[in-house]
Amino acid sequence: MSNQTIDRDAWVTLAAVARLLRHAAVCAWAQAEAEGPRSHLHLLGLGIHTASCKAVAMLPADADLEGQPPAQDDVAHLLRSAEELTRGIPVVDGMAGISPLVVAICDLVRESTP
Amino acid sequence: MNRQDARSVGELLLDADFSTRQVLMDVTGEDAPAMLRTWGEVVQSAVELWATLPPPVGGGASPIDGATMARLESMSRSMHRTQVRQGWPGDGPADERLLHVAETLTRTADLIGRRGGHIRPSDPEVRADLDAARMRIMHTLYVGAHSVGVAAREHVRDVELSTRGKSSRESRGVPRGQDAISRLAAFEQLAGAYVGNRFARAAQGEHVRGPYGTERLQQALIGWDIQAHRTLAATPTAANLLLASRTQAGIATAAGVILHAGARTGHVDTHAYQHRLAPTLDATQQAWTHVAGRWAEMTTPASRTDLDIVQSANELRAAVREISHDKTTWAGPEVMAGRVDLGEAAQHLQQALSSAVDVACVIRDVAAEDKNLTGPARAMSHRANADVDSAVDRGHRGEDVVWVTPGDVYANRTVAIPEPVRAGLVDATDTLVQTASNAMSAAACLDRVTQDRPPGSEQEPTAPRGRRHEGPTPMAQDVSRVARP
Numbered sequence: 001m002s003n004q005t006i007d008r009d010a011w012v013t014l015a016a017v018a019r020l021l022r023h024a025a026v027c028a029w030a031q032a033e034a035e036g037p038r039s040h041l042h043l044l045g046l047g048i049h050t051a052s053c054k055a056v057a058m059l060p061a062d063a064d065l066e067g068q069p070p071a072q073d074d075v076a077h078l079l080r081s082a083e084e085l086t087r088g089i090p091v092v093d094g095m096a097g098i099s100p101l102v103v104a105i106c107d108l109v110r111e112s113t114p
Numbered sequence: 115m116n117r118q119d120a121r122s123v124g125e126l127l128l129d130a131d132f133s134t135r136q137v138l139m140d141v142t143g144e145d146a147p148a149m150l151r152t153w154g155e156v157v158q159s160a161v162e163l164w165a166t167l168p169p170p171v172g173g174g175a176s177p178i179d180g181a182t183m184a185r186l187e188s189m190s191r192s193m194h195r196t197q198v199r200q201g202w203p204g205d206g207p208a209d210e211r212l213l214h215v216a217e218t219l220t221r222t223a224d225l226i227g228r229r230g231g232h233i234r235p236s237d238p239e240v241r242a243d244l245d246a247a248r249m250r251i252m253h254t255l256y257v258g259a260h261s262v263g264v265a266a267r268e269h270v271r272d273v274e275l276s277t278r279g280k281s282s283r284e285s286r287g288v289p290r291g292q293d294a295i296s297r298l299a300a301f302e303q304l305a306g307a308y309v310g311n312r313f314a315r316a317a318q319g320e321h322v323r324g325p326y327g328t329e330r331l332q333q334a335l336i337g338w339d340i341q342a343h344r345t346l347a348a349t350p351t352a353a354n355l356l357l358a359s360r361t362q363a364g365i366a367t368a369a370g371v372i373l374h375a376g377a378r379t380g381h382v383d384t385h386a387y388q389h390r391l392a393p394t395l396d397a398t399q400q401a402w403t404h405v406a407g408r409w410a411e412m413t414t415p416a417s418r419t420d421l422d423i424v425q426s427a428n429e430l431r432a433a434v435r436e437i438s439h440d441k442t443t444w445a446g447p448e449v450m451a452g453r454v455d456l457g458e459a460a461q462h463l464q465q466a467l468s469s470a471v472d473v474a475c476v477i478r479d480v481a482a483e484d485k486n487l488t489g490p491a492r493a494m495s496h497r498a499n500a501d502v503d504s505a506v507d508r509g510h511r512g513e514d515v516v517w518v519t520p521g522d523v524y525a526n527r528t529v530a531i532p533e534p535v536r537a538g539l540v541d542a543t544d545t546l547v548q549t550a551s552n553a554m555s556a557a558a559c560l561d562r563v564t565q566d567r568p569p570g571s572e573q574e575p576t577a578p579r580g581r582r583h584e585g586p587t588p589m590a591q592d593v594s595r596v597a598r599p
Contacts, residue, residue, distance in 0.1 A: 022415060029360075029403075037399035038374075040443045042367045043431055046360050050428050053357065053419040065415035083139070087132060091253040091309060092246055099253045099309040103260050106138040110264075113139070114442050 010089050014055060014098075015063045017085045021052035021105075023069045024078035028112075031075070041075075044112060048079070051104045058097045076112040083109055119221065124243075126222040127250040130215050134254050137211045138261035142441075143268030147203035150294060152212040153262050157190035159219035160251050166226045167244055182308050186255065186301060193297045202290045215258065219251070249309060256305035263298035266291055275452045327437065327454040332462040334426075334433035335365070339469040341426035343476065350480040352412035352489065353419045358477065359409055361427045362470055363402035366553070368434040369463040370395040372456065373560075375438075375447035381456035383559060390556040398470070398549040405477065405542050411497055412489035412531065464560035467553050474550040478543035487531045491522035498532040505534075 028045035035041060056065065072078055083105045089098055121129070141149075164183045197203065270291035277285035342358050373391055376382030382391075437454050438444055450456060480487070489497075495518035502515075517532035531539075 019415060033403060037367060037396040037403070038370050039367070040439070042360075042399075042403075043364050043434065043439075046364045046427060047431055049357065049360060050424050050431070053353075053424045054421070056416070056418055057421055057424075063416070067415075083135065087128070090246060091131075091249045093249070096310050099256050099306065102135065102253075103138065103257055106135050106257070106261075107264070109139045110141065111439075111442055 007090070010095065011059060011063060013085055013088050014095075015059055015065055017082050017089075017101075017105075018052055018055035018059065018065060019067060020070065020078050020082040020085065021048055021055055024075050024082070025049040025052055026069075027073045027078065028075045030073075044075070044108070047104075047108055047111070048075070051101065051108060054097065054101050054104065058095070058101070076109065079105060079109045079112055123222055123225055123247065126218055126225065127247060127254070130218040130222070131250055131254045131257070133211060133215045133218065134258040134261060137209075137215075138257055138264065141261050141265045141268075143265060143270075143272045145209060146262075146265040146269035146291070148207050148209040149212055149262045149265050150197065150203050151206060152209040152216070153258070153298075154190050154194045155208075155216040156212050156219070156258055157186060157255065159216040159223070160255055161187045163219045163223040163226070164248065164251060166223045167247060182252070182304060186304060189297065189301050189304070193294065193301075196293065196297075200290050200293075202287065212258070212262075215254065219254075252305050252308045256302060256309055259298050259302040259305060263295055263302060266295045266298060270295065271453065275449060278452055328458045328462060330433045331437060331454075331459060334430040335462055335466040335469075338365075338426045338430045339466070339473070341423050342473050345420045345423040346473075346476050346480065349420055350484055351417070352409045352487065353417035354423055355477060355480065356406055356409040356413055357419050357423055357427055358473065359402050359406035361430060362473060363399050363406060364427075364431065364434070365463075365466055365470065366395055366399035366402060368438055369467060369557075370399065371438055371444055372434075372450065372459055372463060375445075375450040376456035376460050378447035379451040379456060381451065382460050386556075386559045390559065391553075394549065394553040394556040395467075398467075398546075398553040401542070401546040401549040405539075405546050408539050408542055411493045412487065414490050414528070460560045464557040467550075467557040471547065471550045471554050474543065474547045478540070478547050481536065481539040481543045485530075487536070488528045489531050489535070490526050491518045491529045492526050494518055494529055494532055494535055495523050497538065498534040501534040501538045 025045050025048040028041045028048055032039040032041035032045055056063075059065070070078065070081075072081070083102070086098065086102050086105065089095060091098055137149075161183060270288055273285065273287040273291060277288070338361065342361070345354050346358060370392065373382050373387055373395070377384045377387035437450055437459060440446070440449060445453075498517035502517075517534065518529055521527075522529050
């Protein structure tokens with residue numbers, strides 16, 4: 001299945017995943033800065049940010065990534081929401097990269113959930 | 115098995131996929147023995163389900179499709195034989211979650227076997243469905259192998275800590291666990307190649323035995339340094355500069371935590387840590403974070419980051435976590451010391467702190483000289499006005515200048531960065547270079563070569579390359595006055 005034949009909804013969903021991850025990284029870093037330079041959240045934020053970079057990289061160049069950030073600022077909750085959204089994305093050739101992204105998000109959920 | 119289960123093949127496959135994800139999100143080291151006992155059953159069920167899917171008419175699909183599953187089955191059987199030979203994990207309960215995955219895959223195979231006689235793979239839509247089913251099966255194995263591997267790694271770490279200094283009989287779980295980790299990594303790589311379409315790279319499917327501990331940290335730090343320079347030389351975009359700065363901040367954070375553990379466990383001089391290293395590391399961490407915030411303002415949600423630097427940052431983060439983390443937060447000093455030689459880790463971090471000065475200089479050069487720097491109009495207007503207001507507060511009166519046109523602000527177009535924004539960036543990166551140099555000089559005490567050298571023969575740290583580094587490094591002389599955020 002090529003990029004062109006993938007349902008448009010899948011790209012919209014992946015864009016929403018990217019937005020959630022970006023916001024989660026911003027929230028993690030904001031909390032890290034409040035806690036100080038030794039906060040473990042600096043590295044969690046880095047992991048979330050790299051996951052968001054991967055999600056953006058999978059999207060077509062004209063994908064719409066603008067929009068209001070979510071009101072939620074609980075990092076673990078945001079990550080779980082992102083994982084739930086990925087469930088609606090097909091695992092097909094044209095979405096190569098979705099499996100590693102899913103694994104990365106699940107790893108981050110585990111890292112962020114006490 | 116539920117006789118009333120009326121779900122379709124697609125729904126059953128999704129159930130198996132989501133179950134493995136749930137396992138991955140919740141897995142711990144304590145789960146490892148049960149998961150290892152059950153994993154073979156998951157693979158066997160997937161193999162049987164794969165075999166029930168009608169082959170493409172005329173052999174249209176790549177022969178590697180079948181070969182991949184055959185190799186995964188062979189790897190799983192081989193792993194099982196090793197487990198039997200080693201007597202580990204031995205008899206015991208199965209992992210109920212993985213058992214559910216295996217049962218779901220078996221149920222799917224039954225469903226196809228009973229009702230799939232009418233499937234005509236010559237139809238393009240049916241072929242697409244079959245391809246999607248194969249991909250979902252392989253994806254489930256990929257996620258599942260990763261979760262069993264995570265459990266095995268956590269388990270080995272627990273066993274290592276609890277059996278340190280004990281007999282080889284008591285610590286034999288470590289090599290057995292490492293063998294399982296290695297095999298699972300190979301399995302994950304092969305399944306990942308299928309879903310990621312990267313056959314060429316992973317077709318070998320050998321056991322993966324990457325570096326571990328301080329060796330992995332060293333390689334990750336070197337790899338990061340090389341990749342950061344490459345990416346920033348080729349594409350010094352705000353998105354790449356943001357990731358570079360955040361990663362360097364992460365290195366400074368990790369260095370602070372690992373060196374603190376070293377000081378607490380006798381691997382690093384406590385006085386040097388408290389009075390020289392800790393304040394300068396914290397200051398450079400804050401400077402990197404501040405600069406990262408500046409670059410972040412210049413990005414948009416659609417900004418793209420070079421995937422090579424993303425990969426390097428990921429590997430670095432994983433290498434640090436392997437040493438410094440315990441589940442969701444930092445491990446205790448004794449735990450870290452039980453995992454690796456913290457003196458050796460300190461040496462690698464000392465080299466990384468030297469390299470950081472050069473990365474800081476590169477970033478300062480981009481801030482000062484790159485004429486292509488742009489940012490979204492609203493953020494640039496806001497930042498320019500804030501910086502000008504801040505200068506006025508400090509007694510510098512400025513003219514009323516419109517730095518970004520109202521039209522650009524309204525449409526939030528991408529604009530060249532206004533002069534006050536550049537000036538702020540240059541200020542921030544100047545501070546960054548200074549604090550990074552201070553941390554480098556403070557960290558010279560970690561160099562075992564320097565420590566072992568006779569008194570009086572101490573060398574200056576290697577001078578970093580960069581725009582303003584023709585003169586002496588700014589630090590060395592006075593550590594106490596530089597620890598500023």
